[in-house]
Amino acid sequence: MSANILPNFTIPKKQTVALVEKSGGTVVIKEDWPVVQQNELKPGECLVQMQATGCCHTDLHAALGDWPLKAKSPLIGGHEGVGIIVAIGSNTVTDRKVGDRVGIKWLADSCLNCEQCRSGREQNCPNAKLSGFNVDGTFSEYCVSFCNHVSPIPEGLDSQEAASILCAGVTVYRAIKYSQTQHGDWIVLPGAGGGLGHLAVQYAKARGLRVVAIDTGAEKKKLCLALGADAWVDFRETKDIVAAVREATGGEGAHSAVVTTAHPSGYTQAVDYLRGGGTLMAVGLPGDAKLEASIFFTVFKSISILGSYVGNRQDAYEALEIATQGKVKVHYVSKHLKELKATYEGLKEGTVAGRVVFDLTKQ
Structure with a gap:
C-alpha cells in the first residue's frame, strides 16, 4: 500500500454531501457525489475523511449569495471540519501524514509567500482558497484540503467540540487578542x-x-x-x-x-x-x-x-490549545447533515444558542 494512502483503507467512489446547486437556492442532500481519489490529488493536497463539521453564519451567507463576494456554484459548504487524513497527493512535502486527525478551516490555503502571508495575515492572501466558498467544504463525508493549512487537533479534544474552535473560536480569539x-x-x-x-x-x-x-x-x-x-x-x-x-x-x-x-x-x-x-x-x-x-x-x-478577519495558522494553534486546557467549552447541539436546511432557518431567525455541529460518522 502506498505511503500516500491510509493503510488497510479503501477510498469509496461515492459519498453523501449537502449541496447548494445555485446561489440563493436550497440545500439538497446528494448521496452519489464523487470522491476524489488519491491519484487525482495534486501535490500539497490531502483527502480528509470527515468526522464532524460545525455550521456557521458564513455558510448561510454563502448559500444565500447575499455577500458582495459570491461563492462558487454549485457549492458544498462548510469550513469547520475535523477528520482523518486518508490520502495525500503524490510528491507532497509536508509534516502531515496519513492517519493524522486534522481540522479544516475557512482559510483552506494561501500562497505563504506574498506580503500578506509573510506579515501573518495569511487570511488576506490575494490568492486565498476558502473552504465552502471558492473551494468545496466540509458538509461532506470526504473533503479535499491542503497540507500547509490543515490544523493538527490535540489529543483529548473531542472532534465535534474542536470543529467550532476552527472558525468561531479562532475568529473571536484573534479579535480579543488584538x-x-x-x-x-x-x-x-x-x-x-x-x-x-x-x-x-x-x-x-x-x-x-x-x-x-x-x-x-x-x-x-x-x-x-x-x-x-x-x-x-x-x-x-x-x-x-x-x-x-x-x-x-x-x-x-x-x-x-x-x-x-x-x-x-x-x-x-x-x-x-x-x-x-x-x-x-x-x-x-x-x-x-x-x-x-x-x-x-x-x-x-x-x-x-x-x-478582524478569522485568523492565521498560529492563532488556530493557540485557540485549540486553550480549549484543550479546558478553559473554553463549545456549547453545541449534535445533528445529522440532513438537518442542515432546518439549521439555516434557525440561523436566519436568530434562535440558535451556541453552536450546531453535524456528526458525519452517522447517516
Whole structure:
C-alpha cells in the first residue's frame, strides 16, 4: 500500500454531501457525489475523511449569495471540519501524514509567500482558497484540503467540540487578542449568546477581562452568565443600551467591543459606549450594511476601529490549545447533515444558542 494512502483503507467512489446547486437556492442532500481519489490529488493536497463539521453564519451567507463576494456554484459548504487524513497527493512535502486527525478551516490555503502571508495575515492572501466558498467544504463525508493549512487537533479534544474552535473560536480569539485590552479591562460582546459570541465570552475570561454580554432571550442570558459574563444586557428589553453598558462598567464605558453579530445594529452604538481610547473590533459580517459612527466622537474619544478577519495558522494553534486546557467549552447541539436546511432557518431567525455541529460518522 502506498505511503500516500491510509493503510488497510479503501477510498469509496461515492459519498453523501449537502449541496447548494445555485446561489440563493436550497440545500439538497446528494448521496452519489464523487470522491476524489488519491491519484487525482495534486501535490500539497490531502483527502480528509470527515468526522464532524460545525455550521456557521458564513455558510448561510454563502448559500444565500447575499455577500458582495459570491461563492462558487454549485457549492458544498462548510469550513469547520475535523477528520482523518486518508490520502495525500503524490510528491507532497509536508509534516502531515496519513492517519493524522486534522481540522479544516475557512482559510483552506494561501500562497505563504506574498506580503500578506509573510506579515501573518495569511487570511488576506490575494490568492486565498476558502473552504465552502471558492473551494468545496466540509458538509461532506470526504473533503479535499491542503497540507500547509490543515490544523493538527490535540489529543483529548473531542472532534465535534474542536470543529467550532476552527472558525468561531479562532475568529473571536484573534479579535480579543488584538483588542488592545489589558487584564481587568471591560469588553462588550454584542451577540454574546450566539455561536461566536459564547466562545468570545470564554476566551475573554481566559484573558482576565470583564465581560458585558449583549443579546436577547432567557436561554442566551442563562448561557452567557453561566460562562462567566459579568453583566447582561438584553437588547430587546433595554431602552438605552449605551446607558446600560456605561452603568455596568462603572460609568466610563468599556475598553473594547468585539462585535460578532451579523446584524448592523450591533455596531451602531459601540462608539457611544466605549470609553476614551477604546477599541471597536469589527468581526460579524452583515451582507451590505455600512459601519456608521460619529466621526466627531470617534476622533474626540481617540477610538480605534479595527477589522478582524478569522485568523492565521498560529492563532488556530493557540485557540485549540486553550480549549484543550479546558478553559473554553463549545456549547453545541449534535445533528445529522440532513438537518442542515432546518439549521439555516434557525440561523436566519436568530434562535440558535451556541453552536450546531453535524456528526458525519452517522447517516
